[in-house]
Amino acid sequence: MDEDNKPQFPSLPAAREDLLDWSYPMRREMQEILPGLFLGPYSAAMKSKLPILERQGITHIVCVRQNIEANFIKPNFPHTFRYLVLDIADNPMENIIRFFPMTKEFIDSCLATEGKVLVHGNAGISRSAALVIAYLMETFGIKYRDAFSHVQERRFCINPNAGFVHQLQDYEAIYLARLTIKMMSPMQLGRPFSLQAGMTAGSRKRSLEEDEDFGAMQVTAAQNL
DSSP, X not given: OOGGGSOOOOOOOOOOTTOOOOOGGXXXXXXXXXXXXXXXXXXXXXXXXXXXXXXXXXXXXXXXXXXXXXXXXXXSOTTTSEEEEEEOOSOTTSOOGGGHHHHHHHHHHHHHTTOOEEEEOSSSSSHHHHHHHXXXXXXXXXXXXXXXXXXXXXXXXXXXXXXXXXXXXXXXXXXXXXXXXXXXXHHHHSXXXXXXXXXXXXXXXXXXXXHHHHHHHHHHHHHHO
């Protein structure tokens, strides 16, 4: 990869020295994974927890649930916090990759305004953990295993299902390809078509067809990202 087009990433924050030793009751609470980014269960976002959310400075919440869970996992404070509600099943066959970009955009917009965001599902173990791991991977340019370790150091009970793990491992190549395309100049993305002196009609036709094929390949690649 051309060095000029190689994505540059910030460094992942070092582990805090004041991290608490993990205990079982902590699974019912939210933990700060990065400055301003929290991961936890739905019990951390229930109506009774509003004072804690406000004390922690939470401004945004990513609520992960399946349709059948909507009656008991829901935005409890729509007038207090900004919500992103995602319909994701905790199923190895669920395509969770499609939710990674929108989750990253939501978290980035929160942190850019010095807000704080809680990402929660039901237990804060599989779906929401996968979203946070993907965020770390793409934000800091790290592999799945490193992102998983960083999150697990702060919330020991995380356990994305096997299907999510495979998708997270595949996601590294996807986000790197997308970033590379964003960084490439128009001249690098598409070859300009020009008629050269002495070019025959047949060679001009072949050149045009090659350009059209190249453009179709780009569109297909972009749609697959």
